[in-house]
Amino acid sequence: MDLQNMNPSSLKSRFATRFLRALTKINAQKPISSSSSREIFQRYRRIKVAADKSMAYSVRSRRSWSRATLWRLRTRSPRSRLATLARRSSVKTRTTRAASHGATVVDRKSHGKENKEDGGVEAEELRELVPGGEAMDLCNLLDETAHYIKCLTTQVQVMRTIANLYSLH
C-alpha cells in the first residue's frame, strides 16, 4: 500500500484517519494491567466496532449498507428500547433461518414465492451478509454488495498495514 502518495480525500485515507483516531482513544483507555485476557477481549470488541464504524462514517449516508450499519451501531446502546426489539426480532429470524438451513435447497426453492424476481436462495444468503440487505430488491442488493466489498477490502488493507506497523520493534 502506497502510504506517501495517498489521496487525502480517498476512502482509504478517510478510513485510516478515523480508525487511527479511534485506536488512539482505545489505547488511551488502557488500564495499568493491560494484558489480561478479559482486557484483550474487550479491546478486541472495541477495535472491531471502531473499524466498522469508521468505515461506515467514511461512506456516510451515501449508501444503503452504510446507513444500515450506522443505524445498527446507534441502536446498540443497552438502554435503547429499539435495540432490544431489534435484537429480539433478529434472534427470531436467526433461529428460523437456522432451522430452514437444515432443509435441502430444493425445499427452499419450492417455498420461495418470487424466486426469479428476488434472486433465489443465494440472494437470500447475500441479504444476510450485507447490512440492510433484507430490505433491498435484487438490483439494489447487487449494487450495494459491490460497493460493500470494495469498502471491506479497503478496511482489511488498512487494518493489516497498521497491524504490521505495530509489529515492528
Place this chain on the structure above:
Amino acid sequence: MSSRRSRSRQAGSNARISDDQINDLVSKLHQLLPEIRNAHSDKVSAAKVLQETCNYIRSLHTEVDDLSERLSELLATADTAQAAIIRTLLMQ
C-alpha cells in the same frame, strides 16, 4: 445517487427488473471476486457468482475479526511513542 436512478427506471417499467440489468450487475460483482479458480471466467452462472460473493464477504469478515484481535494484542504491548510514530507516518 445510483439507487435513485434505478428506482426511477423501475417506476417506468414497473414490472420485472430487466435481465440485462441483473446480468450487468452480476458480472460487475464477478470482477470484484478474487480470481483463484477461474478457468472459465466469462461464463459463470449468476447463482455461482452470488455464492462466491457470499463466501468472499464471509472471509473478509473473518479477516476483520482476526486483524481486530491481532491489533488488540499489539495495543497491549505498544507504547505511546510507537503509536505517535505510526500516526504521523500514516497522516502525511
